Amino acid sequence: MSLLVVGSLALDIIETPFATRDQALGGSATFISLAASYFSPDRVGVVGVVGDDFPERAWELFRSRSIDTSGIEVVPDGKTFSWHGRYHYDMNTRDTLATNLNVFAEFKPVVPEHFLNPDFLVLGNIVPDLQFDVIQQLERRPRLILLDTMNFWITGARESLDKTLSNVNALVVNDSEARLLVEHPSLIVAGRRLQNMLADDPLRIVVIKKGEHGALLFYNDHVFSAPAFPLEDIFDPTGAGDTFMGGFIGYLAKRGSVSYEDAKRAVIYGTVLASYCCSKFSTEGIEDLTMAEIYARFRLLKELSSFDLEEIG
């Protein structure tokens, strides 16, 4: 089934304790679409904006992964959005040194005509009003609309965010965002409350990402606890959350299913893709994986979280 991805495309400056990289390909739509492409939905399309400095190697990468870039607006003489971040020693915390919106400042997403009926839609982390506007452009409601957001909008644009939330049936947030949204310390309570903020839909999915502690999936009345991939070393976590979303929805779009069993597997595939993302700089970890590599880590995650009941006499 078809999948539409809306979000940012960026050329970042990334500093980790191990290395620094300038002009690193980034942005939520980039990571989401690359990760989703491994599951080969019928079509993956991106809506976003770049300047004419967006490098040929990036266009080539999208082509190599069969990603439809006709929804990416190129602003002549414009500069692509750029984030400059520095990771601390523990890789769990980071400082934003600069955010240069550039062409992103005036971004008004326009969904191309041939993508007005996507089966699946991901709204990467952008202004909530723009996310809402994309939903309004569509000719019919996708089976799944998956939303991302961040602390900046939760505290600074809460009303707009709530409106957008009430128009989607799936949300991915990290644990601190979840607690901030519902103001409750328990993630189990938070997941339930977040489901109630979503659209009045027979399906309500919330995923809370917990980094090194895995993820929780709230699927209607079900809760699924997914393990983290046991990475010893993290090279660059930039884009890991977006990559998780891309793996998650890419798998569902390929299956053409939003069943609970498939949603659980989707969380595991998201975890696998995110683990590969963290193991190299920028998008390099998810540019040329094989399905054998993806299945191998899926099986490892199953192995390290499986146990059986043996009643005792």
Added chain:
Amino acid sequence: MSLLVVGSLALDIIETPFATRDQALGGSATFISLAASYFSPDRVGVVGVVGDDFPERAWELFRSRSIDTSGIEVVPDGKTFSWHGRYHYDMNTRDTLATNLNVFAEFKPVVPEHFLNPDFLVLGNIVPDLQFDVIQQLERRPRLILLDTMNFWITGARESLDKTLSNVNALVVNDSEARLLVEHPSLIVAGRRLQNMLADDPLRIVVIKKGEHGALLFYNDHVFSAPAFPLEDIFDPTGAGDTFMGGFIGYLAKRGSVSYEDAKRAVIYGTVLASYCCSKFSTEGIEDLTMAEIYARFRLLKELSSFDLEEIG
């Protein structure tokens, strides 16, 4: 098989956002032995010390759970150890308002003659030198010696702790203790390094407890990721870590096994007992459980962490 538990017995003052309780039965040996008793190892014995203020209801509780209290020294005219703690709103953090060692200040554990050959030994969180001394008293090496410790000893008695660590084959710590012990942010790396601090033994087990995020079991070359029990409300987390240890080693002692499969199940049983511990004040949540209740939560943990691979075409 027989199980010996060494640790504190206490009468605590507990303040939570919901209620305050004075003279609450507590102490590591209390929670460990109560939790272990559900798996009915051949014998569970406790070595510890109390004052003659230790209440009859506590002795009665131990008797009702068939716990051998002959190793508990009663100091005439002595006062039982007491901890006064206050939990914050989120229940994840707490302040120690007072620690009155009382009879515990002069505690020298003496293992009763009929417990000099235990098959399994748990060393609750006490001075590392005393933990070491208990090991020295035994006539032969138990199959498993499970050690607990805390930040106070890691920073204040590191040399003694290292000596004790190098004489045991199993360790349970929480995530912050693990990071402090090895000074590395990754829990996967921490688990591996902690294994290397243990005795030169064919079996090396490290469990890192992560509270609401579950637990990691490092068993020789294996890693197992256990889910947390999805509690919406925590009433009193005091003793949850000790209860986890008790469930863990109680199950292994009953099985008479230290296999990997049993160790995984033991982590789940520890998680189940700890979840019941948190749902009531003091020891009340683990005083009269049925095995049916324990199995029910075991099955729920299996259900909420199970998934299957479905390869895609």
